[in-house]
Amino acid sequence: MAAALLLLGACDFPKDGAGTLERVRGGELRVGIIENAPWVRIADGRGEGVEPTLVAGWAQRLGARVTWVRGGMRELVEALDRHEIDLLVAGLESGTPFKSKLGLSQPYLTTRVRIAVSAAQAPPEDWEGLRVAIKPGRVDLPALLREQGAQPVELREWRALPVAGYEFELQAPGLQFAEPVLATEEHVMAVSAGENAFLLALDKYLGSLDRGRLRELAAKEAAR
Amino acid sequence: MKPTRDFEFPPEQQAVLTRARRLEWASVVYIASAAAFLYVTMGTSQAMRTSFWEDVISVVPGIAFLVCTRIALRAPSQSFPYGLHGAVGIGYLIASLALCGMGLFLLGEAAAKVIAGERTTIGGMHLFGTTIWAGWPMLVAVAYSGIPSVLFGRAKASLAPQIHDKILYADAKMMKADWMAELATAVGVVGAGFGYWWLDPLAAAIVSLDILKDGVANVGVAMSDLTERRPKKTDRSEFESLPDEVKRLLEDLDWVEAAAVRLREAGHVFFGEAYVVPRVSDDLPRRIHEAVEAAKRFDWRLHDLVIMPVAHLDDQQTPR
Numbered sequence: 001m002a003a004a005l006l007l008l009g010a011c012d013f014p015k016d017g018a019g020t021l022e023r024v025r026g027g028e029l030r031v032g033i034i035e036n037a038p039w040v041r042i043a044d045g046r047g048e049g050v051e052p053t054l055v056a057g058w059a060q061r062l063g064a065r066v067t068w069v070r071g072g073m074r075e076l077v078e079a080l081d082r083h084e085i086d087l088l089v090a091g092l093e094s095g096t097p098f099k100s101k102l103g104l105s106q107p108y109l110t111t112r113v114r115i116a117v118s119a120a121q122a123p124p125e126d127w128e129g130l131r132v133a134i135k136p137g138r139v140d141l142p143a144l145l146r147e148q149g150a151q152p153v154e155l156r157e158w159r160a161l162p163v164a165g166y167e168f169e170l171q172a173p174g175l176q177f178a179e180p181v182l183a184t185e186e187h188v189m190a191v192s193a194g195e196n197a198f199l200l201a202l203d204k205y206l207g208s209l210d211r212g213r214l215r216e217l218a219a220k221e222a223a224r
Numbered sequence: 225m226k227p228t229r230d231f232e233f234p235p236e237q238q239a240v241l242t243r244a245r246r247l248e249w250a251s252v253v254y255i256a257s258a259a260a261f262l263y264v265t266m267g268t269s270q271a272m273r274t275s276f277w278e279d280v281i282s283v284v285p286g287i288a289f290l291v292c293t294r295i296a297l298r299a300p301s302q303s304f305p306y307g308l309h310g311a312v313g314i315g316y317l318i319a320s321l322a323l324c325g326m327g328l329f330l331l332g333e334a335a336a337k338v339i340a341g342e343r344t345t346i347g348g349m350h351l352f353g354t355t356i357w358a359g360w361p362m363l364v365a366v367a368y369s370g371i372p373s374v375l376f377g378r379a380k381a382s383l384a385p386q387i388h389d390k391i392l393y394a395d396a397k398m399m400k401a402d403w404m405a406e407l408a409t410a411v412g413v414v415g416a417g418f419g420y421w422w423l424d425p426l427a428a429a430i431v432s433l434d435i436l437k438d439g440v441a442n443v444g445v446a447m448s449d450l451t452e453r454r455p456k457k458t459d460r461s462e463f464e465s466l467p468d469e470v471k472r473l474l475e476d477l478d479w480v481e482a483a484a485v486r487l488r489e490a491g492h493v494f495f496g497e498a499y500v501v502p503r504v505s506d507d508l509p510r511r512i513h514e515a516v517e518a519a520k521r522f523d524w525r526l527h528d529l530v531i532m533p534v535a536h537l538d539d540q541q542t543p544r
Binding site: 014015017100101102103104106193194195199203204207208 | 350
């Protein structure tokens, strides 16, 4: 048994069900994208933001050129299943409801969603009925705030109000975090299910990234 | 009501029971750790998931044994004049039903996965600062779960007949089946790694079928035990020879012309009746009392015997 395992380790193992890694190397990497700032932004049909930046870095290592494919979630999950695209980046989290249809990567970043208040004031004990500022276009925040009974207000600039967002974007002088932590998110990417070697290559790339610089990248993207 | 005597095992069997209980505690702890290991590494592999549940469910007979042997040792009382020996049979039925339910559940899940065309993907796992193929830790977990099961199974199978404990025996059989199940899981994981994703749910289905088969067989035995079928040996290989031996023992007494014996099983022990045709009619109460005591001394499992003198043996009283 041990000898058989050693043999496995020596040859090309694991393998892809549909040979994606072999095809993409030195070829084309087709990437499905869905707008989900700051993780994915779409400008002129091209992917920008945290995840497309990471994908571009990986494609460079693989010697592949990236083709961006836009679409809805269901559409792109099906395209992935039919091998019409190779990779899906959409600000996915490890608990995505499409999990069983996808080959999910290891979480490349874990983030916490929190509320920050001015360091000069005591954080409130209870958020019931309180107004909390959020950046416009952040789809997940209103629901998280309403769970606490707080009232989300979309504002570009906030001064007096408490503000909700990712921990890394609220780390600023003059602000302090208040309880509770609204959510903990594990960010992942997805490949076609059954593509073991391709997914392992992606996991290896994501695992090699420097966490600190990833957080800086996320903070920079969130500030745009 | 007149309670039966407060006795389960003679000292030698009591020592075996203590060893069996220690063994069961060890295996419950070990299985829990193996299940935790499988859970941490399982990812999206259906075979790994099935293996995890198989481990969780395989704790049930062990726990049933630990609980039921405790209950069975309780003294007979006014409310339970026959003692609580039957608890072993109930525990055995519960353990067998748990096996059936889990087998069906996992078989359904594997089938659903194939029908939905959900392909298993095994990618990387971050471990101590590097990224390795997640299949390797899975295989280590499978080996950890499978290999010691062989040893536990052997030890339990050798103890079970000594204290005539069917739960312990069923548990031993399950542990023996465990390593085969783990081997199937390993094939599923490696198969998925080669891109044959369907090998994963297929391995899961085979493991679930095996669990289901064990469950059905054990439910059958547990139910016939509870309906007091003619007793079988602990390993179910053949009918128990004790009734014949008691019949011979009675017929060897000089005052007995012929005897017929009927025994029923209550957990570890037997209760029963013997019909004897006496050659003489003087001093019968003393002779019967001595015969009962001799029979009890003959085999510790014979918990109580009622001897009834009759004029002739009716055919209906001889077991067919």
